[in-house]
Amino acid sequence: MTRAAGCPFDPPPALRAQQEEGALAKVRLWDGTTPWIVTRYAEQRTLMADPRVSADITRPGYPSPAPLPRPAEDGSSKNRPGLSFILMDDPEHARQRRMVTGQFTVRKVETLRPAVQKIADDLIDEMLAGPKPVDLVEAFALPVPSLVICELLGVPYSDHDLFQNHSKTIIKRDATQEQRMAATGALVAYLNGLMDEKLAAPADDLLSGLAERVRAGELTREEAAQMGVLLLIAGHETTANMIALGTLALLEHPEQLALLRDTDDPKLVASAVEELLRYLNITHNGRRRVATEDIEIAGQVIRAGDGLIMANDIGNRDPGVFTDPDDLDLRRDARRHVAFGFGVHQCLGQPLARLELQVVYSTLYRRIPTLRLAAGLDEIPFKHNGSVYGVYSLPVTW
Template sequence: MSIISAPGTDAPSAEVPDYPMVRAAGCPFDPPPALRTLQTQAPIGRIRLWDGSTPWLVTRYEDMRALLADSRISSDSTHPHYPHQSPASFERRRQSRSFIVMDDPEHARLRRMVTAAFSIKRVEALRPMIQKIVDGLIDAMLAGPKPVDLVQAFALPVPSLVICELLGVPYADHDFFQSNSRMLIKRTATPEQTRAAVQRLTDYLDGVIGGKLAHPAADLLSTLAARVESGELSRREAANMGVLLLIAGHETTANMIALGTLTLLHHPDQLARLRESDDPKLIASAVEELLRYLNIVHSGRRRVALEDIEIGGVTIRAGEGVVVANDIGNRDPDAFPDPDRLDIGRNPRHHVAFGFGVHQCLGQPLARVELQVVYSTLFRRIPTLRPAADLDEIPFKHDGLVYGVYGLPITW
């Protein structure tokens, strides 16, 4: 491939690669090889998106952390040069904005309203409940027929049950919100499909919040309803926050559960280390390593420069879009020795799977606890767990904003 810019320049060459890029056949756990080429030869350079725009792509770990912590970089999706992931993503942001695509002070004001629910102390208190959910779903799998789809029987229900409990959403409605959530993170969805899914979910959460206004409970949506009642939030803002928390609370973790399980099954030495250990530190390390190694948010963190920024020998001009490719950043050899090797003992807590800076993932403490419980329980209780299909038969989510598998047949 051609190199798209050289250090010390800020103009794209005639050939600019399309983004996102394609993974290598037979290597579904690794980022696209073209990203490694860029990281080595042109770590900050131009890419071409679906709309013909050519924002900057950042591929080195050190540059990513610097930019994500820089106040001159904006997350505001209403900026005319914000690098949207797809036409559907553009429509979703136009129709319903959440605080993750806002800048301070509005971002901080809204985020603070829900931060306490995701504190480490609060989340740790949920561990027994999460353990009970995981054990119950494993009991059901063991009592049922084989093979079974791990996604539908386990990976999707675990975080869905947890986030429903935390928010105060009836789990009986899971088919409704899961199907609409899938549409919103599908890169190939049409704007019309996205518009309809956003409307359905917003109307649904608005109705739930209305119920909490009349009958508050000990849950997060009741907390948001109280903010509505006090005049701190509009009901629409509360519903938008509910949509964000509901989607983020189950989609990302569900994909990590399934993809992480498949990865471990194809790395039997690492799986054996995990299965044979009851050391909480090793289990926590395994979760961090799987987050680093897989990095399921594989379409980059999207930003816009508010001022000229000199970084890596390149000038990013005010108003230009920036895509931070955290998947290849987590495979940067300068930050993670032997980065393409899965090593559950390395504990790479400094990875950027959850982002970095003020916009790093709000729900990361919850995701960590869920994954720790899942990986420490699943293989211990089903020690002979194995795939019931070859790797090339597994349907990977190459068309999604979140990477994972659509299904994972397993047996034991």
């Protein structure tokens, strides 16, 4: 669905119209299938928490956003590199997820705050010392989460071009099946190579922990590498887009930017992060599921095998939940948003994303108080062709 011209931060008008008509409707996908699209907040949360709703991408009826390769003849997932626990159901989903949950608890992530602060400050120092204008995506938004996730996983940051380029292909909506498979296969091979190093010389990082699970027979090499791919991509792509798109949204709302720039109140900073997550909701492919049993909801009957797409971006703009939902209001209590999903599959890395955004949003505009766009809004290249929304570049000056 196409966004309205001049309204790059708002969901497509067709989604708003559908939300006003009702909570559920049938839509047609690229392959001719007709899953349900769920546009209202309450029904989205209800369905994402329903055990009769599956996240298993291999189930018939799953509303895939792109063609899937044929399953391997032996039934394994080797023809689908990158398939990991977010596209599985319990108990296997829970078993694999538990292996990395400990690294993403709020308490564990909070210990990273000084390191994230130093990364942000060092990158800002480099920007201030260099020429103007600068592309904020390349100079700041992408390096911050990439450096953090590399440190956490034990991936050399010197390889960032490799994994960033492959990541872009994987989440690009108009990439061919062959391109996406080649990119995910290359990342799996890369992580497999790193796994050899971790097995030979373990370190205090997440990949070493996964390698130990392989040694103990709890994970196969393929599963460990695919889990590494998931964490590597999710750990930098989403946050990088939130940093850049959030900055652009704030520059277009100067009174809100002033609130954030001039505060030293961590509660207001935390509130701003939640509101920007609600307002922008950069994962705009929706949360995709398939019903395993008949479900009655909102006056409709979802049949077993029906696909479901939870359109989180319009769910976060539901006027029945958020007053004046199309306004950006950093003082709003937006903690109920569904930008990270809901239920057992809600985003594992959300504590890390929150911390990184709190550091960035409380630092960048304070240290560069005259930050401004170096191009017109109509000149900014938006990512309309990807499953993660954002901007390809953001020229700024000060």
